Amino acid sequence: MVLVLLPPSEGKTAPISGTKLQMDTLSFPTLNEIRERIAQSLITACVLPDQEVLAILKSGEQTLPDIRANLHLYESPCAPAAQVYTGVLYEAAHLQPHDAAIIVSGLFGLTTAHDKIPLYRLAMNVRLPDIGSVAHMWKQALSGMTLSAMQHAAGSHDNVVFDARSAAYQVWPVAKNPLLTHIPDDKDDNNPWPFWTLKALNNNGRTITHRAKYYRGLMARTLLDAGTITNSQVPQYAHQMASTHGLGRPNIDEAQRIITLTV
Template sequence: MLFLLPPSETKLDGGSGVSGLSLGDLSFPELTGVRQDVIARLTTLARDPEAARAALKLGPRQLQEIDRDLVVESSPTMPALARYTGVLFDPIDAASLTDSQWEWARRHIVIHSALFGPVRAGDAIPAYRLSHDSRLPGASLKSTWRDDVAAVLQATGEFVVDLRSEGYVALGPLGSRSTYVRVVSGDAGGRRALNHFNKKSKGLFVAALLADRPELSTLDDLLVWARMRGIVLEAGAETLLVSESVLAEPGAQRTGTGPSR
């Protein structure tokens, strides 16, 4: 089972690797040609700071992001799960993960980058700035990525739990062996989609998975694990994640539970 996350616009600087980005070492090598194309278009854009500011929707205090993009091919790299920061990734706290948690993450967590397409948690990537709605020279990111992303994820044969935002779903919609997760409130007024706690709830959900490291194959397996964890997942046309069940105090969450094989 794969858990497909959106990226974050905020990223850590730094990393290691004197030779910078190695596209050939990234997961899903079928995407190498598309990755090269998008990188070339991004670096071309970055050479025109005013055009880049508009295309990347940068404010006056964010212009250093253009410098990141200029040197994206030679910048230091770090594992993708450690590169991204922000509301979704903070609960995961990649810096504190154990070796066994990193092993599970490398096998089961995929992050959908607008620049690199899907990458696995351990893939080494540089800091960059590009979002799903950025406007690069040439074709749109949607038309660039859509078919290829859908094809490589389908080719894994894995059931995909889609935790992406709708903007990233448009860059690679999934087929029948997947479920889209929507975060809702479980208050007395019924189910209500959330914005503020959406990313945090997804981050806590992934953190719980990393704590337990269950081996899951089907949606039913996931529902059983969640029920044992006290996490409310409701499967239907979409899978609903009830925010209150993951926004509990960390001490209330159990570890080492759930189906394994």
């Protein structure tokens, strides 16, 4: 099964019932110390007056209900991450708890689709008052993380990795990370970068950002449904996805493993 790397989503569905947050039940337990530090700092920040909290978390007033939920991180019910995240990418991906996905987030660092989490609000580009940059903390914490550890946690057994993360969540791998070992490929055994990515352009050749999340979700779902595949087969699935959803013929750069849609 393909491994998919995902960002979280700003849009979330609050679990109605379920167990409370238990960090020690999450995948990647070595991250728990950092998770606890960030969670406690987030809770402390959310006690501040609304306008101060909104400024810290770089959010608008419409997000106040989610921000107030931060005060109850350890008391709120939890559900699988695949069911909590419901933004545009997740709408397209129809992510299921059993899918081989790793979600990179500001609060938890790395989780699988089946890890149980509560409603919360924290972007990766935030600086919390007492610990500083959340992104910097995760870059340091994840610097020793291997791709094989992610594959094992997510239940992925293929050499294919699709990276659907937005720029803010690309805190792993650190550039030229020696622990990011080369993944052998049936077609090109010398490709040092194993990740496939997708970008979307408008008819003027300009990059589309928000809607690109939806197309990445469609591609993620297509690859997750493909079963066991090789990197040389990814282009045919990209064409299949585009055809199924009435999109233009994608341009495939197999050397750089970039799928480009013009929409």
